[in-house]
Amino acid sequence: MSIPSVLSTRNTVLALAAFTALAGAARADVLDDVKAHGVVKCGVTQAAPGFSAEDNTGTRKGFDIDLCKAIAASTLGDETKIQLVPMDLKTAFAGLPTGAVDVLTHRFTWTQSRDVSGLKFPKVMFFDGQGFAVTTKSKANKVADLNNATICTAQGSTSELIVADYFRAHKLKYKIVTFASQEQAWDAFVSKRCDAAINDRSGLAARLAALPNRDEFKVLTETVSNEPIGPIVAQGQPRWEAVVRFTLNALVAAEELGVTQANVDEQRSSPSPDVQRLLGVTGDFGTKLGLGNDWAYKAIKAVGNYGDVWDRNVGPKTPLRLERGRNALIAHGGLMMSIPVR
Structure with a gap:
């Protein structure tokens, strides 16, 4: 490019x-x-x-x-x-x-x-981090093998810039083909209109899981970027931003404290001050957010803790078969940790 x-x-x-x-x-x-x-x-x-x-x-x-x-x-x-x-x-x-x-x-x-x-x-x-998908028949086994490749991605996405930066830094040539959405870019790749597709590695795993012929494709082992992904709210909405932040935070805190969707009712009787504050038994942390003090209890009761959400949707027993990796709790060698509720 x-x-x-x-x-x-x-x-x-x-x-x-x-x-x-x-x-x-x-x-x-x-x-x-x-x-x-x-x-x-x-x-x-x-x-x-x-x-x-x-x-x-x-x-x-x-x-x-x-x-x-x-x-x-x-x-x-x-x-x-x-x-x-x-x-x-x-x-x-x-x-x-x-x-x-x-x-x-x-x-x-x-x-x-x-x-x-x-x-x-x-x-x-x-x-997350970005990676490349290719066909199993491709001779590409590492990113360096994509020299002179045609690569599909979404127009205006971070992927487009990552390809440009990575290939220039490694003195590789390529041709970019952009589409209005990642879905269109992926469909073009699967239809063999390009040699490779770039996306977050979790996104590639998700798209491969949906293919009936997934064995015809593979993801190269290298991760070429760091991609911290999270919910987004509009600027100038501090109250709503705090609600979204601390709802997600509550799911992570619940996993740290051993509170799950299955035991959250029982945990309301926990002697742990941290659990009591999280579930609204003590303190007025919900009120300060503009919510009820049982806001975190209701969120955990609805979907479980962060680990519950992971295992149900993308974990080793799902078609995506994703390990936690950097998304493990910091106590388990990952990067995920909560902001203390206190």
Whole structure:
């Protein structure tokens, strides 16, 4: 990719974020809106099994859906009071400040340009990294083997810039082919319109899991970037940002403290001060968020702790078969830890 093309990608991302900043100030308090309308509107990825995808009954399930349910449970006391809006990158960033959605529980990377230009990331929910998928018949066994390859990705995504930076740094040549969404880019790759596809490694695993011929494709072992992924809210909404942050935080804290979906009722009688504060038995931490003091209890009761959500949607017993890795609790060698509830 040429330098002007790379700059165009950067400008696309910055322009979208700038629009978010301009529009964000016009929206009323989101927490009040959610309570008034009795529903949490979540922007989600269109089709990523394990994260956000419809099952055989047409019900959308996944990691990102569970986070939306947890936010609804903590805010409204009912995890079913959600509206799921499948979105691509452009519609997601444009729709957030206008009120089309209240929060993006989508699979977007927390970057500096996005953060300072109107998109606020309350907390990392998934530590990921980008990788490349190729066909098993391909002679590529490492990224260096992709010299002169054609690579599919979404226009304006972080993947587009990562390809440019990585290939330039390693003196590799390539041709980029961009599409309006990651779904379209993936379909083009599967149709053999390009030699490789780049995406978050979890995203590649999700897309491979949905293929009937998944054995015809593989993911190269190298991870070429760090991708901290988390929910996004509009700038200028500190109350709503705090609700989203501490709802996700409660799921992580629950895992640290051994509180699960199965035992959360029993744990309300725990002698542990940390558990008592988390579940609202003592303290007024919910009130300070504009919620009931049992907000975290309701979120955990609805979806379980962070480990429960992981195992149910993307863990070793699911089609994605993802190990925790960097997403393990810090006590277990990972990066995931909670902000203390005190």
